[in-house]
Amino acid sequence: MRRETWISFGFMAAGLFLVVAAWFGDEPFTITLATKVVILSLAGVGLNLALGHGGLVSLGHAAFFGLGGYAMGILASHAQSFEPLMIGAWALEGTKSMPLIWLVAMLVAALFALPIGVLSLRTSGVYFIMITLAFAQMIYYFAISWPAYGGEDGMSIYVRNSFPGLNTLDPIQFFILCALILAICLVLVDRLVKSRFGMALEAARQNPQRVTSLGIDTFKLQLTAFVISAAITGLAGALYADLNRFVSPSMLSWQVSGEIMIFVILGGVARFAGPLAGATVFIALEHFLGGLTEFWQIWLGLLLLVVILFARGGIIGVLAGERRHG
Amino acid sequence: MLKSLGKIAALTTLLLAGTAHADPVKVGMITTLSGGGAGLGIDVRDGFMLAVKQSGNKDISVVVEDDQRKPDIAVQLADKMIQSEKVDVLTGIIWSNLAIAVVPAAVAQGKFYLSPNAGPSALAGKGCNKNYFNVAWQNDNLSEGAGAYAKATGYKNSFILAPNYPAGKDMLTGYKRTYGGDLAGEVFTKLGQKDYAAEIAQIRASGADSVFFFLPGGMGISFMKQYAASGVDTPLVGPAFSFDQGILQAVGAAAVGVRNASQWSKDIDNPTNKAFVETFQKEYGRLPSLYASQGFDTAALLLSAMGKADVKDADAFRAALKSADFNSTRGSFSFTENHHPVQDIYVREVIKEGDIYTNKIVSTALSGHGNVYVDQCKM
Amino acid sequence: MSLSLFFEQILNGLQFGIMLFVMAAGLTLVFGVMGLINLAHGSLYMVGAFACAAVAAATGSFWLGLVASLAAAAIAGVIVEIVVIRRLYARDHLDQVLATFALILIFSEATRYFFGSFPLYLDTPDILSGALTFPGGFQYPAYRLAIIVIGFVVAAGLFWLIGSTRLGIRIRAGESDREMITALGVDIGRLYTVVFALGAALAGFAGALVGAIQSVQIGMGEPVLILAFVVIVIGGIGSIPGALVASILVGLTDTLGRTLLPIVFGTFMDNSAATSTGSALASMLIYILMAAILVFRPTGLFGARG
Missing domain, CATH: 3.40.50.2300 (Response regulator)
Incomplete structure (x- = not known):
């Protein structure tokens, strides 16, 4: 195996060890924190597919993260109030079942990503960054002023949704569930990246003219990557809303887009475990520094700066010691 | 190992002798201490701490955390306070949207929540709870x-x-x-x-x-x-x-x-308020704000209930809170049936x-x- | 809506737009010449406002504060360029985004460390306070008129600087061919520092001017930063004329949208629902404008490259 693979697995093993230790040491909050890391990593895995492998720097992934969250919130609230959700003529029953909610969350995110992708892919570079931001901001402002589901207040669902055979309110069980989903998505994305599709996507990032001259439609390629990426981030949004039992427009804000992007860059762009490493380090620092000083963000900023200036290729890149192409 | 990462921003234990009740009360304060809205959270915290300090009650300890004005962070901190810190009472939230995110889950788990600022209508009407007390105002x-x-x-x-x-x-x-x-x-x-x-x-x-x-x-x-x-x-x-x-x-x-x-002003004429304005200025070197007075009153209410009942006896403690038997900086103060101020x-x-x-x-x-x-x- | 109210709203849009231009000009220059995405541009806006407020409070003179805002932001710009930004020119945009995001954290919390958590006081100078009354009874705040004038003077100065001075020739040369002007003996490092300091000074200047009628507080730079990015993207990155047109377009769209949309909705909805829906749509309007322009012109109105 390559050194990067070893490091990735070592990293995950260490994380799991910490969680197990926390479980035996009766530290439920550490497990909750680890669950947060896992879910945000999943959002990062989604973005990494578009940003790292596809070269599509989206500053609008909070839209998909938040849409996933709202899919959860809306379905669960209708299930709790026993009022069907009316979409045009047909009525949709709410649900508290996680697998169903996840499916809807991914579908909703993908459905939004399709037109956003079609329009955004007309641009590239910084224009792409900004047009994706524009779409996310539209959804954000809509959510704030739309009264039906709480507006800026958001909505609480009080009890976590259910998964057959599990007590999802138990921190360790919910953690295991999220960790399994992350693992599955990591494997799927990894296989996708190494497939013919992934190769072509990578090639389209590095040299679109050459790929086009081979008769491959780069637009379709990138659009597909963008939509899959959005669906994964949407799934993460549904999980995140379930972790907090709460969803609000703050999940849609551009700061969230920025944070997910920072996880990816900090961990290492287009690296298998990059988002996981980035999210772990960022959240651990946030948590640890926050306990030391009221002005912890200064130190967080300085640390980030040092990493970016002196450790090229993110955390995984530095540890693995190999540079990626392009 | 992550335990050592747990942050305790302020752990207040005081030396002077307190009341006779045995069980100490642990308070979790989630408030905004960084970013643009930090001024409000800092005032609530300082007002609260001033009342705790003046009471000399050594049975109360306070854990303070910064929610960064983000509802998801506030929810996670509430989880932490309840799961790891095992607090009895939560307080501190400034913003209505954060309160709506945190309060229902916290009171459902049997914790008391004393609101020093936000009073959204959702928590006053259908969403009211016997363990939720608002010491500031209903938003309207x-x-x-x-x-x-x-x-x-x-x-x-x-x-x-x-x-x-x-x-x-x-x-x-x-x-x-x-x-x-x-x-x-x-x-x-x-x-x-x-x-x-x-x-x-x-x-x-x-x-x-x-x-x-x-x-x-x-x-x-x-x-x-x-x-x-x-x-x-x-x-x-x-x-x-x-x-x-x-x-x-x-x-x-x-x-x-x-x-x-x-509902408050620094020139309200009663001895509690006069002493509060004076000591706050002496302690922190600035005039107290509305938010500081609310933090102070929240702590005063909590301390008064601690003197009457044991926090482990939820019914008695709730009744003690409900009676609002404390000297408020606003003068007369009592609770409505939905636990919001009459003032x-x-x-x-x-x-x-x-x-x-x-x-x-x-x-x-x-x-x-x-x-x-x-x-x-x-x- | 009466004609004079409509005219007043046009002036308001113009004033909002021209301040956005002063802010966005530096951003677009830095991107055009150095290829750098600088998220910390909003922090320099904040530095300018705080410097102006602090000096105005100490000396009692708003004008000294304004000078201080230019100086403080330029100095902060030079320091940041030499210590951090310089190392980022050769990096890709993602590294730049992360590094300048880190700078935002440092700037914001360091400012809070020195100035405290409460907003600072900064008011308009006495001779510009109050409103001017025009023939026909039309009133408009003197300070806002001054801002419009100053904004256009700055714009004219920039056009002159870029179009007719040696520095401008170098800047334009740097935009089109970096290697060539190095080969011609221009100290490219120093040129970059100067351009960055110029952009920073403009941002700080805008922060001070706007701070006098808004609030001088931590985090004031980020909303404006987003708007400035919207402006430079609509205008076409690197283009000063593009930034001017785009900023006025954004200013007018936002202001007129806020006032006209509720009225438009009021024609077929009840009053309260109309104001609510209208203002919801108004807050999305500039993003709709940006997306629409980019869909039809993927490199902005005046942009040449992606």
Whole structure:
């Protein structure tokens, strides 16, 4: 195996060890924190597919993260109030079942990503960054002023949704569930990246003219990557809303887009475990520094700066010691 | 290992002898200590800590955490306080949307929540809970006070504006409830908006005889400065949030003379308030704000209940809280059936005292005022 | 809506737009010449406002504060360029985004460390306070008129600087061919520092001017930063004329949208719902404008490259 693979697995093993230790040491909050890391990593895995492998720097992934969250919130609230959700003529029953909610969350995110992708892919570079931001901001402002589901207040669902055979309110069980989903998505994305599709996507990032001259439609390629990426981030949004039992427009804000992007860059762009490493380090620092000083963000900023200036290729890149192409 | 990462921003244990009750009370305070809204959280914390310190009660310990004004962070901190810190009482949240995210889950797990600032209608009506006590106000209260003042003054044609989000809409509803006159215009602004030229032009053109606005924080500072510069002289009224001690200095002369509604003012004449204003200034080197008084009262209420009942006996402790047997900085204070304050709402006027801009009380807008959501609340 | 109210709203849009231009000009220059995405541009706006407020409070003179805002932001710009930004020119945009995001954290919390958590006081100078009354009874705040004038003077100065001075020739050369002007003996490192300091000074200047009628507080730079990015993207990155047109377009769209949309909705909805829906749509309007322009012109109105 390559050194990067070893490091990735070592990293995950260490994380799991910490969680197990926390479980035996009766530290439920550490497990909750680890669950947060896992879910945000999943959002990062989604973005990494578009940003790292596809070269599509989206500053609008909070839209998909938040849409996933709202899919959860809306379905669960209708299930709790026993009022069907009316979409045009047909009525949709709410649900508290996680697998169903996840499916809807991914579908909703993908459905939004399709037109956003079609329009955004007309641009590239910084224009792409900004047009994706524009779409996310539209959804954000809509959510704030739309009264039906709480507006800026958001909505609480009080009890976590259910998964057959599990007590999802138990921190360790919910953690295991999220960790399994992350693992599955990591494997799927990894296989996708190494497939013919992934190769072509990578090639389209590095040299679109050459790929086009081979008769491959780069637009379709990138659009597909963008939509899959959005669906994964949407799934993460549904999980995140379930972790907090709460969803609000703050999940849609551009700061969230920025944070997910920072996880990816900090961990290492287009690296298998990059988002996981980035999210772990960022959240651990946030948590640890926050306990030391009221002005912890200064130190967080300085640390980030040092990493970016002196450790090229993110955390995984530095540890693995190999540079990626392009 | 991650245990060592757990942060305890302030752990207060005090030396002097306290009350006789055996079980200590652990308080978890989740409030905003960083970023643009930090001033409010810092004031609540400082007011709370001042009361704890003055009481000399060694059976109370307080864990303080920064929510960064993000609802998801606040929810996670609440989980931490309940799961790891095993607190008995939660408090500290400044913003309504954060309170709505945190409070229902916390009280459902049997914790007490004492609100030192936010009072959304959702938690006063159908969403009320026997373990949730609001020590500040129901969100509509100060706007109702402003509306009552407008009515008493004889205003008949108000122009009203607030940001387009739930708290903003609540405020306008509260004003309309007691005001009763016509509306020259009703405008919702963008949340976080800093330029009000367009709205001020509309006010000028509307022929209104008064302007009611709810624009907390930087939004209010911007609005008042621009309003003063615009040459429009229609009188302003508003709830106290835009006239708070913390931001008045930033507004400066533009605010002088403006009437605002508040349940507290530094010149309320009672011994508790006098001592509070004096000791707060001595301790922290600045004048206390509305938020500081609310933090102080929250701690005073909690301490009074600790003197009467054991926190492990939830029913007794709840009854002790409900009796509100403490000396409030606002004078008379009791709870409605949905655990929100019954208190006087004053009309204050912004004045310049030496070099400092502050408020003085002009009249009482509403006496012994409760809230309209009592009937919707079934505990 | 009466004609004079409409005219007043046009002026308001113009004033909002021209301040956005002063802010966005530096951003677009830095991107055009150095290829750098600088998220910390909003922090320099904040530095300018705080410097102006602090100096105005200490000396009692708004004008000295304004000078201080230019100086403080330029100095902060030079320091940041030499210590951090310089190392980022050769990196890809992602590294730049992360590094300048880190700078935002440092700037914001360091400012809070030195100035406290409460907003600072900064008011308009006495001679510009109050409103001017025009023939026909039309009133408009003197300070806002001054801002419009100053904004256009700055714009004219920039056009002159870029179009007719040696520095401008170098800047334009740097935009089109970096290697060539190095080969011609121009100290490219120093040119970059100067351009960055110029952009920083403009941002700080805008922060001080706007701070006088808004609030001087931590985090004031980020909303403006987003708007400035919207402006430079609509205008076409690197283009000063593009930034000017785009900023006025954004200013007018936002201001007129806020006032006209509720009226438009009021024609077929009841009053309260119309103001609510209208203002919701108004807050999304500039993003709709940006997306629409980019869909039809993927490199902005005046942009040449992606």
